[in-house]
Amino acid sequence: MPAADEHGFDAFVAARTAALARTAYLLTGDTHLAEDLVQTALFQAARHWGRIHGDPEPYVRRILYTQNVSWWRARRLREQPLSSYDAPATDRGDSDLRLTLQDALRRLTVRQRTVLVLRYFEDLTEVQTAEVLGIGAGTVKSIGRQALARLRALAPELADLVGDAS
Structure with a gap:
């Protein structure tokens, strides 16, 4: 170089x-x-x-x-270890919420988790997310909708973060 x-x-x-x-x-x-x-x-x-x-x-x-x-x-x-090291919680009050969200995200498919990370953490639009992943914007919408519905089902206590299904 x-x-x-x-x-x-x-x-x-x-x-x-x-x-x-x-x-x-x-x-x-x-x-x-x-x-x-x-x-x-x-x-x-x-x-x-x-x-x-x-x-x-x-x-x-x-x-x-x-x-x-x-x-x-x-x-x-391959086999998975029983546990792994996770970053320590910085705020004791948020640790339960963080652990619940972390557990729910782990139970999503990789595509669902990736779409949520791109859309809500990276703050990309549906079109930008579609371009990054090489899929259609409609597919991004569908995967995102499925992922949020699954999060609602897996962790109802996250309703404030995930929002209502309506």
Whole structure:
């Protein structure tokens, strides 16, 4: 990688790693997997850095999303450990709510969780979400509707976050 490209990549990594790590954690639900996912996405982006024109963030985020789905498919065929380390709660009052939401999100499909993360955490529109995932906007709406309905069924105590079905 030429020195100018290397400097641009280093600046991107320094500025955006924390945001990428938050998204990766929401996608995986596991701190260690999230770190691995970010590292893999940045490694792949570094290999192709000279060919990325414009804002590199959408390119790197797409790697995060697609790599997570690939890993999930591979993991579901292997045994899972009984527990994993999760980020500690920072506010005792919110810890129950956070754990309930975390548990409910883990029980969604990868596609459902990814759509919710993109729509409500990343604040992307349905069209932007569709572009990132390479699917139609109608599919994003359908998956999002299904995911919210499933969250309502799995954790009725999250009604304030998820909203009414009407």
